[in-house]
Amino acid sequence: MGKDHILVGLEIGTSKICVVVGESKPDGSIKILGVGHAPSRGVRKGEIVDFDTAQKCVHEALVDAEEKSDVMIQSVYVGITGSHISSFNNRGAVNVPEDQEEITDMDCENVRGAAKEVSIPSQNAFIHSILQHYYVDGQDGVLNPIGMIGGKLEADFHIIHGIGNRIKNTIRCVREIPLEVEDVVFNPLAAAQVVLNQNQKNLGALVIDIGGGTTDFLVYVDGAVKQTGVLAVGGDHITNDISMGLRIPMARAEKLKVEEGSVILGNSLPGETILLKDDHGFAGKEIERETLNTIIHMRMRETLELLRRTLLQRENYLDYLGAGVFITGGTSQLKGIDNLAQDIFEMPVHRTHAQTMSGLTSAFENPQFSTAIGLIKYAQAIQLDRPSGWLSRIKRKIPFFG
Amino acid sequence: MIQLNRNYHLVPQTNDTVKIKIVGLGGAGSNALDRIVLDGVESADLVAINSDVQSLTSSVANEKVQLGREATRGLGAGGDPEVGLTAAEEAIDEIRSALDGAGMVFLCVGLGGGTGSGAAPLVASIAKEQGALVVVFATMPFTFEGKRRSAQAHDALASLQIAADAVICFENDTMGDAVSPKAGIHQAFAAADETISQSVRAISQLFAHPGILHIGFDDLRAALANNNARCLFGHGEAEGDNRAHDALTRALKNPLMDRGRLLDDAHKILVNVAGGPGMTLNEVQILMEELGRHVGDESHILFGTAVDPKLGNRMSVTIISSISVGVQLPAARPARITAHVEPAPEPEPEPVPEVIEAATPEPEQELIADEEPVAPPPPKPAPVARPKPVIKAKPAAPELIPAADAKPKAEAKQETLQFEAITRGRFEKSEPTIVDGEDLDVPTFLRRNVKVK
Numbered sequence: 001m002g003k004d005h006i007l008v009g010l011e012i013g014t015s016k017i018c019v020v021v022g023e024s025k026p027d028g029s030i031k032i033l034g035v036g037h038a039p040s041r042g043v044r045k046g047e048i049v050d051f052d053t054a055q056k057c058v059h060e061a062l063v064d065a066e067e068k069s070d071v072m073i074q075s076v077y078v079g080i081t082g083s084h085i086s087s088f089n090n091r092g093a094v095n096v097p098e099d100q101e102e103i104t105d106m107d108c109e110n111v112r113g114a115a116k117e118v119s120i121p122s123q124n125a126f127i128h129s130i131l132q133h134y135y136v137d138g139q140d141g142v143l144n145p146i147g148m149i150g151g152k153l154e155a156d157f158h159i160i161h162g163i164g165n166r167i168k169n170t171i172r173c174v175r176e177i178p179l180e181v182e183d184v185v186f187n188p189l190a191a192a193q194v195v196l197n198q199n200q201k202n203l204g205a206l207v208i209d210i211g212g213g214t215t216d217f218l219v220y221v222d223g224a225v226k227q228t229g230v231l232a233v234g235g236d237h238i239t240n241d242i243s244m245g246l247r248i249p250m251a252r253a254e255k256l257k258v259e260e261g262s263v264i265l266g267n268s269l270p271g272e273t274i275l276l277k278d279d280h281g282f283a284g285k286e287i288e289r290e291t292l293n294t295i296i297h298m299r300m301r302e303t304l305e306l307l308r309r310t311l312l313q314r315e316n317y318l319d320y321l322g323a324g325v326f327i328t329g330g331t332s333q334l335k336g337i338d339n340l341a342q343d344i345f346e347m348p349v350h351r352t353h354a355q356t357m358s359g360l361t362s363a364f365e366n367p368q369f370s371t372a373i374g375l376i377k378y379a380q381a382i383q384l385d386r387p388s389g390w391l392s393r394i395k396r397k398i399p400f401f402g
Numbered sequence: 403m404i405q406l407n408r409n410y411h412l413v414p415q416t417n418d419t420v421k422i423k424i425v426g427l428g429g430a431g432s433n434a435l436d437r438i439v440l441d442g443v444e445s446a447d448l449v450a451i452n453s454d455v456q457s458l459t460s461s462v463a464n465e466k467v468q469l470g471r472e473a474t475r476g477l478g479a480g481g482d483p484e485v486g487l488t489a490a491e492e493a494i495d496e497i498r499s500a501l502d503g504a505g506m507v508f509l510c511v512g513l514g515g516g517t518g519s520g521a522a523p524l525v526a527s528i529a530k531e532q533g534a535l536v537v538v539f540a541t542m543p544f545t546f547e548g549k550r551r552s553a554q555a556h557d558a559l560a561s562l563q564i565a566a567d568a569v570i571c572f573e574n575d576t577m578g579d580a581v582s583p584k585a586g587i588h589q590a591f592a593a594a595d596e597t598i599s600q601s602v603r604a605i606s607q608l609f610a611h612p613g614i615l616h617i618g619f620d621d622l623r624a625a626l627a628n629n630n631a632r633c634l635f636g637h638g639e640a641e642g643d644n645r646a647h648d649a650l651t652r653a654l655k656n657p658l659m660d661r662g663r664l665l666d667d668a669h670k671i672l673v674n675v676a677g678g679p680g681m682t683l684n685e686v687q688i689l690m691e692e693l694g695r696h697v698g699d700e701s702h703i704l705f706g707t708a709v710d711p712k713l714g715n716r717m718s719v720t721i722i723s724s725i726s727v728g729v730q731l732p733a734a735r736p737a738r739i740t741a742h743v744e745p746a747p748e749p750e751p752e753p754v755p756e757v758i759e760a761a762t763p764e765p766e767q768e769l770i771a772d773e774e775p776v777a778p779p780p781p782k783p784a785p786v787a788r789p790k791p792v793i794k795a796k797p798a799a800p801e802l803i804p805a806a807d808a809k810p811k812a813e814a815k816q817e818t819l820q821f822e823a824i825t826r827g828r829f830e831k832s833e834p835t836i837v838d839g840e841d842l843d844v845p846t847f848l849r850r851n852v853k854v855k
Contacts, residue, residue, distance in 0.1 A: 044832040083835060090695070093688050097643045114647060118695060119654075152684060232835040233842050240827040241845035245854045250828060291854050298846040306837060 005383070006033075008065075009375025010058070010076040010179075011187065012170065014043050014213025014236055015330060017057050018369055019065035021073065022376040024383070030376055032364060036065025045213040045232040046081040046187075048169055055173050062177065075180035077375045080170055081187040081214050083232035085127065085162035090115045093154040103136065103145045107153050115157040125164035127186055132156040132224035158225045160186050182379065188216035188228055190374030193381065194354035194364070195326050196220065203322030206345075208307065209371060210331035212236050215303055219311065221320045229310060233303050235331035238296055245295045246287055252276065257334075262293050263300045264336035300337060304344045324348035328370040422446040422606055423504035423534075427522055428486075429454060429478070430512020430541055432461045437595040438510075438602055439463075446508075446606060449500050451525065453489045453517045454478040467500050469493045469521060479516025483554055486520020497528055506609065507534045508602050509566070513555035514543035523561035535619060536566040537605065539598050544574045567619070568626050570601060570633045570722070597635070597656065604637045604720040608674055613708025617674055621704040625672035626724050634659055634668060634725065639718040645677075646685040646717060650692055653719045665696045668723040674706045677717040681709065689719065 005024040011017065018037040022030045038060035042050030066073055092115030096107055112129055120126070134142040136150035145153060171181050192207045201220040209216045213234045219227040238261070243253035260274050268289040278284040311318055324347050327337060332351050341349040354364035354373040364373055424446050426435030432450045439448065439462045450463035453470045454477060470479070470489025479486040490497070501507060507529040511518045522538070529536045540559060543551045563569050574594055608617055626633065636659040638652025653659070665671060673693065675686050686707060697703065826834070829843035836842070840849060847854055 044829070045835070047833075049832065083833070093691065094644060094647070095684065095688070110644070114644075114692075117647070117651060117692070152688075231837075232833075236828070237843070237845075240829065240843075241847065244827050244845050245847060294852065295845070295847055295854060298850060298852065302842075302846045306842075 005380075006071055007376045007379045007383075008071075008073050008076045009079065009190070009372040009379065010061075010174065011079040011372040011375065012043060012048065012054065012058060012173070013040055013211055013330075013371075014046055014234060015211070016040050016368070017043075017054075017061040018372045019061045019073070019076070020369060020372040020376060021065055021069035021071050022373070024376075024380045028380070028384070030380060032373065032376075033071060034065055034067075034069025035369060035372070036061045036063070036068055038064060040212075043213065045083060045234070045236075046211070046230070047084075047166060047213075048173055051169070051173060055176065058173065059177055062179070073179065075182045076174065077182050077190075077379045078170060078174055078184050079187045079190050079371050079375050080127070080162070080167055080184050081211075081216050081230055082162065082166060083214070083230055084124075084166055085160060085186060085230050087158060087160040087228045088118075089132070089156060089158050089226065090118055091154055091156050092117070093152065096151055096153055098151075101149055103148050103150055103153055105146055108134075108146060108155070111153050111155045112157065115155060116159065118159070120161045121163075123163055123165065124161045125167060126159065126161050127167070127184065128158075128160040128189065130158040130160070130189075130225045132158060132226070133222075156224075158228065160189075160228055183382070185375055185378050186216075186228065187211075187371045188218035189225070190372075190378045191216070191328055191370045192218050192220065192225075192374065193377040194374045195328050195352050195370055196323070197355065198223070200323040200326075204317075204320040205323040206311070206318075206321050206325045208304075208325065208327045208332075208341075209329040210234055210303075210327065210337075211329045211371075212331070215307065215329075215331075217307060217311075219317045219321070221317055226317055227311065227314065231303065231307060231310070233299075233306075234329075235334075237303075238299050238331070238334075241295050241299050242292065246285075246292070248276070248285070256287075256292065257296065260289070260292060261296050262335035263297045263340045265290070265293055265297050267336075268293065296334070297340070300334070300340055301344070304341055308344055318345065318347075321347060324350060326350050326352045328352050328367045330368040332367045420505040420609060421503055422506045422508065422609075423449055423501060424508045424602060424606075425449045425451060425501070425510065425525065425529075426461070426463065427451045427509060427511040427525055428515055428518030429457055430515070430518060431510045432457055432463070433591070434510040434512075434539070434541075434595045434598045434602075436462055437592075437599040441596075441599045441603065443603055443606065447504070451490075451497065451500070451521070453486065453521075465500050467493060467496045469517065479520060481551070482516045483520035483558065486516040486518070487524060488520075489517065490521035490524045494524070494528070497525055498532070501525075501529050501532055501534065504529065504532070504534045506606075507536045508539065508606065509536060510539045510598055510602065512541045512543075513558045514547060514551040515554075519554045519558035522558055523565045526562055526565040530565065530567070536568075537622075538562050538566040538569045539572070539602060540569060541572045541574055541594060541598065568623050570605075570626060570635065571724075572597060572633060572635075600637045600656075601635050601722075604635075604674075604718075605722075607676070607710070608706070608720065613674070613676070613706050615705060615707045617672060617704065617706030621672055621706070622722065625670045625704060625722050634665065634671075634721065634723040636721040637718065639713075639716050641714075641716040645715075646689040647692065649717045649719045650689050653721050654696065659721070665701075665721075665723065666698045667725045668697070668701055669725075670702045670704060671697060671721065671723040672704045672706070674708065674720040675717070676708045676710050676713060676720075678713040678715055679709055679711060680715065681717055685717065689717075693721075 007022050007024050009020045016037050017040045018035060020035050021033045023033055024030055038057050040057050042048060042053030048054045062073060092111045094107060094110045094114055096103055116126060116129055133140060133156050134145045135154040136142050136145050136148050137152050167184060171184065174181050188207055188209050191209045195207055196205050202223045204221045207218045211234050213236050215231040215234055217229055218225060239250060239254045239257055242257055243250045272289045273286045274289055275286055276284045325341055325345050327341060327349060338349045338351050353367040354370050424435065424438060426432040432452055435448055435450055447465065448463040449465045449467065450458060450461040451467045451469060452458045453474045455468060458466050458468055470492050472492055474485060474489050479489060509522065509526055511522045513519050526536050526538060540562060542555050559571060636653035636656035638649040640648035640652060642648065675689060826843040834841055834843055
């Protein structure tokens, strides 16, 4: 890519909507020009439930981003999540025609098609098929088979799919603003691009993105995506638990969680209380700190244990995580969450945010923006990958359009 | 280099040894027969049997038998299996002579109506009497045709399962799914006939061309051995570079396969891969690996492969299996069975279950076991044509027990239900997140019964 290129990532989250505007430099680096965000309404567990309200919020965030970055936003990369998204690994195989010696890029396309020939529920659509490794005549670990001589080409893919109509709804929400949607990207895939560096991907890493409505995760082993998933439990659930357990309004519970909450038990003095102020600043209800922390701890422990069980269910990738666990997303700011995760996963846990960017440091040092920044990085990667020009762009139209 | 004649194992004469007769019985049966003729079938005699003269004259079969010259006077059986049966009994000698000398009889029949449901068991047993292997291709009526028809169809199916060597059962409901909702109704029925025609051809090929890895009749029976089963059938042919993959995709596209999803539940799956002399081991391997992904880990694959020079460059895959649809039948059956068989044991356990949930299943099972021998002996009359009472008693045992088993269990579960409403707070109206049976929207401390405050 010869010239500077403006890329925009849009994440429609459960608690906030954020738009990150970045500039892709010819040398492959990214400069963040501005970040716009707006509180989100009409989104539950990562999925739009109130179309009009959500659209308004997206619009607000866009205007905010345009003001801050001084860029007219025309097209965006949209991050998606939701419990309807699932994934699996699959191997595709094709025979190289006998009259042809070398493996061509056509064969690589065919093998991708073959890997997609699996039964997914009829209402589902493919979101990503991510290449892991090629095999040529059974020889494994081939990274680029084009030009090699072989008779049988196989490839492992990680395939992510979700309910087509729900994805379409998200796209429609954005297109009606109106904005062009360049592509939809599964959230953790985007976040992992900026949270991890190549070395960590090779060593093996687990990225957990705990947002407001969902907890998304992704496992990298040997530089390839091995497992992804969504658990529809997030920070909202903690707030809801606090609100119900302490009988206080949601807004108050949210504030209490952010300001006072911790997942560490036994750290408070016996009988230590937090004084809740009412709307006028007068002293209101007294709450025992240990009670608050117990509620948060139980929810977080359950969520992370569930995650661990999910990861162990298929293949035990936990043994291959040389670089450890990386927690990001808004809820990762919760006090003591890294200690709890370390306790559960029994390996080093890092709280991280987007790395190695230039521009607004305040933006990428906030774990809330990992996914939106990741979308830009992801966009840059696929644009470098694919030849530019209008023809190729038409060829690669997103299947959800129309 | 030593060159082996690749075709050494092909014994073309085998075609002559087994004489195949394809019989279309009733209206639906003759429609299917017409379709089979259209698609072309090798070395088989076609016999149409019907009570309706009009449809019989329009049939393309080379042998025709009219049922019930006296009983129905050339009209149909009017949806009454009893009439269908009397009509068939009238023409029993003609049926016998029509089926004479067949080594294998494929009986295509639409169940639910009069002629099909009534005469099919009789025709099947006549064929069996004459020493032929009998494979029945039965279609079950659409649900919208009414409960009466579906009950008649199930009765006939049960008798057929005893009278025939193998029953392949197609459900019109699932076959109807294959055609687009906008397609005309004749297209839906045509699709059903096509599926039957495909499977008849595929199975006749299976036996006509013994393969390198041979699939025998025993394999077919094993694959279809499920009682009350729904048949999974798929057949695909393809040529070109990717023919292995394409053929399998086509086979799985069959509506009876549901894109291979149903294969996961099947215990025994019969797979026959056939191709021209150019078919390579590698291709078979790719195909089987791909198929393996659709199949559960525990299922048994009965694999056969054959080289058929007629296929030329093409490759064909046939998948046959069955899964039991335990939900439907037991629900319909026990009611009738209880009415027939047991006047005494029913009232006894009925009032009790609420008190002794855990204990009830065993005594009840014993009760049935005791009852069992009493029921079957009396009905075993000489005419093979009316095996119905026997069948009713037989499946009663396996079906009634689960039904009786399930009842007390469900009640036990209900008692543990909390009557206090479980609150989900702000997630009240959103889609629940349920993992391992736990509703994660309910606060963890509530689910763990931890006291706060």
